[in-house]
Amino acid sequence: MAGNSFGQLFRITTFGESHGVAIGVIIDGCPANLDIDMKFIQSELDKRRPGQSKITTQRKESDTVQILSGIFEGKSTGTPISLLIPNEDQRSKDYGHNVNVYRPSHADYVYDAKYGIRDHRGGGRSSARETAARVASGAIAKLFLKQQGIEIFAHVTSVGKINAPELQINDLSALLNIREQNIVRCADPQSADEMIEFIDNVRKDGDTIGGKISCIVKGCPAGLGEPVFDKLHADLGKAMLSINAVHGFEYGSGFAGSELLGSQHNDIPQPKAMDENNFKTTTNFAGGILGGISNGMDITFTTAFKPVATIMHNQQTINSLGEAAEIKGKGRHDPCVVPRAVIIVEAMAALVVADHLLRQRSNRL
Amino acid sequence: MAGNSFGQLFRITTFGESHGVAIGVIIDGCPANLDIDMKFIQSELDKRRPGQSKITTQRKESDTVQILSGIFEGKSTGTPISLLIPNEDQRSKDYGHNVNVYRPSHADYVYDAKYGIRDHRGGGRSSARETAARVASGAIAKLFLKQQGIEIFAHVTSVGKINAPELQINDLSALLNIREQNIVRCADPQSADEMIEFIDNVRKDGDTIGGKISCIVKGCPAGLGEPVFDKLHADLGKAMLSINAVHGFEYGSGFAGSELLGSQHNDIPQPKAMDENNFKTTTNFAGGILGGISNGMDITFTTAFKPVATIMHNQQTINSLGEAAEIKGKGRHDPCVVPRAVIIVEAMAALVVADHLLRQRSNRL
């Protein structure tokens, strides 16, 4: 119950510290006979890897993924798929300063409190480097979903107080193109420019800034999600909240929905034309999920990220004896996590949907 | 994996439909030798039960809980505790209208899509009646937490656009007194009056309204929560999102935190005085949780509820053939769920913290 696994039937277990030998993941439960496109997996990791632009950390990691098991002649065999990503650019000496001093808003203190021992180098297991394992396994979940006609798209919708306008999300590949043409991964080019400039200024100040990412799942069949505790949006919420720096999750109408009347919020089902098969409503405040179960419409949710805790300012803090101390951020850090987190959000969403796709197979005779 | 269980070590499994014989819950993993105060359990259920005021549903249920197992001479024995709550006031005839017609923003359609069969009476398993089983088992979790020095307090912080002012949460029992003196369960009496009047008007219009509930956990030791997927706030988030009508969850600084700079958001640790043992920071944007692990400070989070879908207006919809149909709400429903949901939020929070208390016992030699 140490909590390094996620999912029930499409299940991952990750391992590895920021400054250890490697990080990696075992995927247990990927259906057999899936074509495993290694180039796609690597391209997903490339979108998460550090050093990709001026507004991300300058740590140099190629994040080259190796497959150790579970694939035969390019296809999954139904046995555990093990993926390994060696660590390359570990400057552990950058971390001498936090052996006995607790960095503000970092997990240093709680690891000591929890375990009585702590690998202080780069945050150890609490480092966001662990998310590379999620992205690698999420890429395989995406391959499975694609084979089932399901697509996932996330994008940055705010940085600090800069909010992108709401977009019409229909053609995902067109939007993906736009998103990948700017380094902040916003699907609105004009907002992207503003966000990038703002982040760059924050970075120059030695500061950091939070932001938000929205995500859409298209093509999900009706019927996914279990009615009580494992509601589809509850599992999506847990998945998002398990990502480093996330402080909030909402789906469909979200927090704003709490201000509405039922007569405003109800989504009205539309009669089906002769050749239609799908459920459709006029509005989608439900975010594609009713009673925890997908209804076949677009699934929509948003995730809020706090600013990165490592800033290049002097800060007051305490040491492991509880005495006053001062600390200044060292190492190479992101001024804003959302540009790289977009791909993590997609990966976790893919893992949740893949898991529920398999779970749904048991619900009928 | 049908998803009717919650928790790993302090684990509940619920059963029962709105209009079946009974609902109930098995608690597997309650430590032995805990004093089981049946009056307390019943008093918790009384706070959730319908018909308690003019702003809740008028369904009449005494929600009398029976213990079937796991208690001997007033104490838990370590074996499964089974709690049963018979259903009393089932007016199933109120539900003839939704056998073949899908109520807007209800789960009727998705149950048919998922299972190919549906107990349409009162929403069957999707009914919020299932939460009585959560409250009963949550009451036992609260007894365990109390024995460990941990308290939980939730309260209504908004109804529609009416927001209660932010409160200083120190003396929980004083606040509990205030909260229980008004039927909307707001800890600010003046806001409570406004909320009650608003809900009552909404009810007279045959409409419904959403709202928000905030919650605080006091006395939680540092070290609870697992570092990667089972972060304490991720499990709290899933717990809250699994409650009927919840569309959003945030902890600590939440969504607002995404607009802040790191230099604003970092909580600065305070040196400990000679006789102090606890970790303390100037601010608590972290919401008592760092890297997914409790730091010993107050844990704070907020949950957003959409308006109830059943309104007493005529609404357009479709039938099971996809044809246009009209439906009008029948039955006895809440105009706003938050007054009764306060106790559900507390119950689910108690279950999460109890579970992580037990999990933490395995982390050291």
Add this chain to the structure above:
Amino acid sequence: MAGNSFGQLFRITTFGESHGVAIGVIIDGCPANLDIDMKFIQSELDKRRPGQSKITTQRKESDTVQILSGIFEGKSTGTPISLLIPNEDQRSKDYGHNVNVYRPSHADYVYDAKYGIRDHRGGGRSSARETAARVASGAIAKLFLKQQGIEIFAHVTSVGKINAPELQINDLSALLNIREQNIVRCADPQSADEMIEFIDNVRKDGDTIGGKISCIVKGCPAGLGEPVFDKLHADLGKAMLSINAVHGFEYGSGFAGSELLGSQHNDIPQPKAMDENNFKTTTNFAGGILGGISNGMDITFTTAFKPVATIMHNQQTINSLGEAAEIKGKGRHDPCVVPRAVIIVEAMAALVVADHLLRQRSNRL
């Protein structure tokens, strides 16, 4: 992790003590739309219930099962099925003698050691009465398996040193008829007579005797079972070893197979005729399972039961202070468990196979 659940996708959780209000079970994961034949479930319980013959305990329990949830108009709905069996004939006063004295080879001491508290009445949770919940839920698993063309048949193959001859197991319903015509549930009438006479003599001596039960699963498709830890026979073995009084499990060639050469033990596959689809081998030392996965042939296994610990003799023992004490069996007990355990073996086998049937659905695209 308190261990009162069994199965992953077709999952049961049992509760209840021997002398409490009731025992029961929740089945979470029964596929929707299964016809639930309540008469069949009751008839299965009738085969397990006490008092059915002179060679079983004379405790009087009708073991009448009630359904609390999960069934609508005679069919499973996909939601948790809750079954309740009230306790009727609790003579708790029979158990005053073991409050502070540990009965030899009973679990009294270890419950105290484990929990520090013990419901001493009738063994509390360690009573074989708990198996009624397994039989009730196993009956539903059997209904599912029957719908999938799979049958299960268990029978007593030895009592003490009386061994029934090996049978040709083809027509299960004919054998079931023979088995149910004798009170020891042996499929060989002549051995049955010997066994019954022997048990009756043992009973008159105030003593008890062990025995063995063999089981066959017919019609199981190839492909069930997971290759490493959750091998089909490993899950069957755990299921059997979890039944009270079981001390051994073997499948296929079993212990005798350890004495054979590979050239004797290998099962030779037979070429398929034009119209055949199934895998067939000359011998079946494999017991229908290769590498943990069913091969489509008959699955065969045997389970060994120790003699019941409660005897009507004076026995030396100790009290809870570790002092010498004497105890004599009271209450109403079985002189031999195998006649009633036949139906428990079938129930547990059905639960394992049902679970793996559902699990297999996730292994392919």
Add this chain to the structure above:
Amino acid sequence: MAGNSFGQLFRITTFGESHGVAIGVIIDGCPANLDIDMKFIQSELDKRRPGQSKITTQRKESDTVQILSGIFEGKSTGTPISLLIPNEDQRSKDYGHNVNVYRPSHADYVYDAKYGIRDHRGGGRSSARETAARVASGAIAKLFLKQQGIEIFAHVTSVGKINAPELQINDLSALLNIREQNIVRCADPQSADEMIEFIDNVRKDGDTIGGKISCIVKGCPAGLGEPVFDKLHADLGKAMLSINAVHGFEYGSGFAGSELLGSQHNDIPQPKAMDENNFKTTTNFAGGILGGISNGMDITFTTAFKPVATIMHNQQTINSLGEAAEIKGKGRHDPCVVPRAVIIVEAMAALVVADHLLRQRSNRL
């Protein structure tokens, strides 16, 4: 649910195929601050590795273990421990013969039936090579148990019909010395000589032979094991039955116990002397476990292994079309698995006991 994990709180997940890049294991739940003795882990692997004597397979594997995560300055940190064992001597060309032909009593056919795809090289995932990962993780479990005062010792008790005499098991380190002085790992030197000669003759005949391994756990505290499904012996049984080639498991009196009277089989508790703390009985038919819970005495069990399926004879079989075919064993295989399986039995026993040690921590306030 693909079944590549074992244990609940001390939990392992293994990966890797016989002829892939590497095999390995993640241990999730090892308590923090445990001294990790890498030499000990390697020495355990050396006892399992192939090529260690004339009566084992001649495949050459150094089985050198690498640690990828979870250890810091020689101690466990509470985060997942990942262990990697590269494959070195893969002669995949030895396996061209079984691409389309099913080897008798091997898992070739069932993998095709289950997954529709099969890595035929060396049995892929069904290879006993997977057990190296169990031995590596079991070694860490042993280090934890040793720190808690618990020792485990397994030894070969039969090969074919050659049975070692029953031993008095008191001084485990003395017995370990004797066992490790013969290549069959029997604790009785004279029986060892007979067994070795017999296996060598079987090997020369191109044949294989089965055998049995007994195991004892010393120093286990009373109270481990959960009362209903997760009985300590049920989990031990599943663990053993999950080892390749195992066909039977018994504990305490085992199968022989089914022939005894209760008056013979009951273990009589002995009064405690002033300075004693432990529970003691005259006999130990219970095998140290009552009602599924350890009583503090020696835990004893025996596991039966069938003969290895690969023999160097021509055998009739079928191909993937169901047509008659002939096959002759190739590759390098063990004539008898028990000498190497001794260490696998110990590893799995250690994993079960470590898991239940942690689970027991939740049973009391």
